[in-house]
Amino acid sequence: MKLHEIAHSRTGDKGNISNISVIAYDMENYHQIKQSVTAERVKHCFSGIVEGDVVRYELPSIGALNFVMYQALGGGVTRSLALDIHGKSLSSALLDLDIE
Amino acid sequence: MKKIRIGSGAGYAGDRIEPAVELAQKGGLDYLVFECLAERTIAIGQKQKRQNSEKGYNELLEKRMRAVLMNCYQNDIRILTNMGAANPLSAGRAVQRIAKEFGLHSFKVAVVTGDDVLSKLQALDLTLDEARLPISKFDKDIVSSNAYIGVEGLVKALESGANMVIAGRVADPSLFLAPMIHEFGWSLDDWTKMGRGTCIGHLLECAGQITGGYFSDPGVKDVANLARLGFPIAEVDEEGNAIITKVEGSGGTVREATCKEQLLYEIHRPDQYITPDVVADFSQVTFQQMDIDRVAVKGAMGTARTDSLKVSVGYTDGFIGEGEISYAGVNSAVRGQLALDIVKERFAICGFKPLEARYDLIGVNALHGAKHSTENNPYEVRARVAVRCTTREEALTVGDEVETLYTNGPAGGGGVMKSVKEVLAMDSTLIPRDQIQVVVTVLED
Known part of the structure; x- marks a missing residue:
């Protein structure tokens, strides 16, 4: 199963830092998402893009995780050569993860 | 209530x-x-x-x-x-x-x-977070310093x-x-x-x-x-x-x-x-x-x-030049890749050494690299070259080189677009709150 089936996601940018939320559609799946989508997996998913650390914050009250990814945006919106300078599309890559 | x-x-x-x-x-x-x-x-x-x-x-x-x-x-x-x-x-x-x-x-x-604190930033000689340098040692052209x-x-x-x-x-x-x-x-x-x-x-x-x-x-x-x-x-x-x-x-x-x-x-x-x-x-x-x-x-x-406020500091930092061209049909990704390789070689021949360069195949690897893509050849791809460099003249050559692919590059290349923009980079620092004097002006006739 893809993470896309049980969660939705949004990416935000500040300087060279990207954050991605992963939000369970159904609170019942929050635990499973928490077990499966670790900071290490997210770091691996974005190897070659995210150069710094990935830190995960948990928000059980809304069934969500927030991943903060450092050195993630090619130097930041203003100087990045990337097509997607804000990293807006990163959330879609994360939802492509396989979940057991 | x-x-x-x-x-x-x-x-x-x-x-x-x-x-x-x-x-x-x-x-x-x-x-x-x-x-x-x-x-x-x-x-x-x-x-x-x-x-x-x-x-x-x-x-x-x-x-x-x-x-x-x-x-x-x-x-x-x-x-x-x-x-x-x-x-x-x-x-x-x-x-x-x-x-x-x-x-x-x-x-x-x-x-x-x-909110405009440019003069105070210089007087206090605050240190920039990313550059890790005090303003006095920062040699870029600072265009804005505004406190939140x-x-x-x-x-x-x-x-x-x-x-x-x-x-x-x-x-x-x-x-x-x-x-x-x-x-x-x-x-x-x-x-x-x-x-x-x-x-x-x-x-x-x-x-x-x-x-x-x-x-x-x-x-x-x-x-x-x-x-x-x-x-x-x-x-x-x-x-x-x-x-x-x-x-x-x-x-x-x-x-x-x-x-x-x-x-x-x-x-x-x-x-x-x-x-x-x-x-x-x-x-x-x-x-x-x-x-x-x-x-x-x-x-x-x-x-x-x-006790302190964040200050966004904007400075000019060279230029970004870009050029794009599309390829379609059988072998499109291969021709797109050839186009990118040609431009890269052209830069070497012309002695152009950009500060940073990026070669993408839109439709294949432009957003997240090749590892997220499937192996099927897409019907169409768009080759994209983006370069950060010091002068506007250098940045202009990027699109011009891509444009020459029309007559000098792989078969069937179309839809060239080129652009140049100045880089306004941002850094930040913190300023003590008591350094800020907020003024309210009510405009009268």
Whole structure:
């Protein structure tokens, strides 16, 4: 199963830092998402893009995780050569993860 | 219990205009806020102001105000905005001219300044966070240094009775928090209330992003009528609890899922969202769907504000040149790759050594690299070369080299586009709060 089936996601940018939320559609799946989508997996998913650390914050009250990814945006919106300078599309890559 | 209705009329500098008109006409609003100032927008404004001392404010200010001013005035809606950007006083005078043109001679504009701290930055020789250098040792051309100021000036401006409050670099949520403080008489050190109001402001500041924009994923997250997206309204009570809603009949959707996505948008530590007004805590926030397009938000908290303010520092840092060309059909990706290899070799032959270069195949690997792509050859690809370099002349050669692929490159290349832009890079620093003097100017005839 893809993470896309049980969660939705949004990416935000500040300087060279990207954050991605992963939000369970159904609170019942929050635990499973928490077990499966670790900071290490997210770091691996974005190897070659995210150069710094990935830190995960948990928000059980809304069934969500927030991943903060450092050195993630090619130097930041203003100087990045990337097509997607804000990293807006990163959330879609994360939802492509396989979940057991 | 007393309640006020605050609408969000724009989520960025170039946002759609009609949703704000709809809010002004049908939103039953008390306040309409336009948040139009991204981190980099103010640096662009400062550059414009250098060339013309009357410019440097949001380029759509006049167009937006012509569209909403009369409705706001007639419906007793007060406007707050950061569209002043690098030149709030000129922006204020521009709005005054429009009001007069409309025959609104008693329309009062208050301008908040004090965010521009370039001279103080130099006097204090503050150290830049990313460059890790004091200003005196930083050899780039700094074009802007603006502190994120909080609600104080905005509240004072509202107390003056102004119909419209224009600021530059104020923190985005402060634009929404200020009317709550003004209406409910909240104390500026009531950290719970500051946290709650900041949360509401944060939810609203990107306008359509909480009413179904940046959300739709057909078949999974369907949103009706995005071409007519309605912008959000917060119905706030004096305890700082709110209902997020929108004008009935407008496009989009307000549901728990849209609110949750926006709560975490551009948030790092959810329990420590630092603004000039408070250190807000969003970690215990809950949403509850009360009715169609009506979601209750509760549970934000806050602790004491910090002693320093963030300053965004903009500086010029060379140029980016880009060129693109498309290939289609059998072997398209192979021809696209050949095109990229040719341009790379051409740069070497011409002795062009960019500071940084990137070669993408749009449709294959441009967004997230090759590892996320499937192995099927797409029907069409677009080869893209992007380069960061020191001079405009160098940047121009990038698109020119890509263009030569028409007659010198692989078969069937079409649709060349080329561009050059100056890099306005951003850094940041912290300035002691007591160094900032916020000034409110009520414009008189």
